[in-house]
Amino acid sequence: METHTSSPQANNPSSQVGSFEKHPKGTQARILLTSVFGPYAQDDEFGSRSINPMELYHNQVTRAQGSFSLRMFHRSWGIMMIQANISAPCAVLDFPTRDDFARELKANQYDVVGISAIIVNVVKVREMCRMTRELSPQSVIIVGGHVAAIPGIEKMIDADHIVRGEGIAWMRRYLGEDENAAIRHPAIVSGMRTRIMGIRLPERKGSTAATIIPSVGCPMGCNFCTTSAFFGGKGKFVNFFETGDDLFDVMCRMESELKVKSFFIMDENFLLHRERAMQLLKRMKEDGKSWTMSVFASANAIRKYTMEELVELGVSWLWMGLESPQASYTKLQGADTRELTRELREHGIRVQGSTIIGLEHHTPDNIMAEIEHAVSHDTDFHQFMLYTPVPGTPLYQQMSEEGRMLSDVDYADVHGQFKFNFKHAAISREDSKRFLDWAFWRDFELNGPSLYRISRTLLAGWKRYKDSPDARVRERFAREMGRLSGVYSSALWAMERKFKKVDRKVSDQIRALRQEFKHESGIMSRMLPALLGPVLLWTTRREERRLARGKTYEPPTILERSNWVEA
């Protein structure tokens, strides 16, 4: 594994609080790796917050879209990666309840209990350390993940090791294994229990993308970015798969193990590494792979590619930081993000924009115009986040030095979806939430449900590429159209009716798109809306009533063992 770092730990991307000693049992040690306990989408004394559910879209992207919000859970990939790369007997416990965690501790004599968490969940970590000391006193407690960046964390929780940064190398070292051995990528289904318009989508093998994690960190080093800071900051990151060939091999393995052709590439700035991406494309072409990829990339990285290259690579969903038109981030320099978004969508690439509310130059007078500008990108999805100084980042350091951090804000509320945790020059804490909520609402009001928008982008891509001379590209769009056109048309049928009374303009736009789908679809897909449309309209209305009654969703508890021998 290569570490792109020139930090004091030149060949040691992770650091820790406390002294380092290998575990005496080495690879014979029995290990439990766990995420923090739920339930999550509720307000409680352990730091759960109803506004902060364990859902990507509903938490920070489509949360104002009611029954049209995309609901979905993702596993805790960090501990899955660690489990796949150690040879000790290991159990991963994902999304336990407190009872599940207690039961697992009592049922097995664990030598090591590893807890993975982010900053908002620090109180849960404290409770889990307490429970481990009580129920499994022989266990060494190791805490890793972003929570480790909290200043003074060692005094807040009772753990033996607190690991900052990359955890695979650290854990291998701790168990006396070769920390530089090649990374084994686990088979990860990217999402589960997907729900939209009041129905849960069937989970057939191959129907959901596989997650691939090529690297952690990002060398761009934006001042607020915790992922970049946690893995070394500006100029640094940790690569798990160095070359396009390495990535191609992993993807081929996932294709056959999980029966997928679609990949969610969990790399903060995948397109930045052009050489690797182009080498991957070369291999894809040689082997006739018609894959689909969802990637994160900054505008400056996207600009390194032609639209044709992106389409040939199979990029079909792209998460791009828009931040603000006034922002001076290097990643945005020279980019007309509105024009770029339009172009990407015309080529069938769904764009998820990300905008920051409460940057330094924002004032009550200019913020509405900035939100309007963000919304005018008409992206397929839009994430809004408060400007948030998070421990470990350059921004946090700067705000602390300027004495602007608010000392009485609970870490459980530092997630960017509530209120400022610092003193802003012009916007009050209360107003920060109002502006944030308004941004979500405005995007929904103006651009309609994201489901409508992604249907439109798919259709644009299909019309452009259905006769493409490149068979791989043709096949990809035909596959997506074949799989989705009937379902999308049915959803559009229901949406059109749903919006008739609320917003006539949006309803008419949806209708026009539905007609286009009808024109482009096969006979089955043309007939489906008459049957499925009314069902979706009914489930949508039922879901609305449920949500109004306060219904929330929680991920299932999952336990997976590897190299296991019963004690």
Ligand code: B12
């Ligand atoms: C997937 C994801 C989620 C999933 C959560 C899935 C889950 N099961 O927890 C969802 C979408 C639900 C989610 C929600 C939230 N998330 Co989130 N999420 C991510 C994301 C995109 C990927 C995480 C990942 O798998 N990375 C790849 C793995 C390999 O890296 P890793 O997890 O960091 O693990 C490595 C090390 O940290 C370490 N490690 C991790 N655990 C352990 C344990 C031990 C024992 C050891 C030794 C080492 C170790 O080793 C691993 C391998 O190197 C990251 C961004 C990112 N790129 O990392 C944000 C991120 C982790 N999320 C973040 C935040 C803030 C949130 C939310 C608060 C939402 C929000 N408003 O943004 C909520 C919280 C929900 C809740 N109630 O807890 C922040 C964390 C900030 C911080 N400093 O704490 C991140 C970094 C995004 C960001 N840049 O702001 N998230």
Ligand code: SF4
């Ligand atoms: S480009 Fe994105 S991932 Fe990279 S440092 Fe900036 S915000 Fe973080």
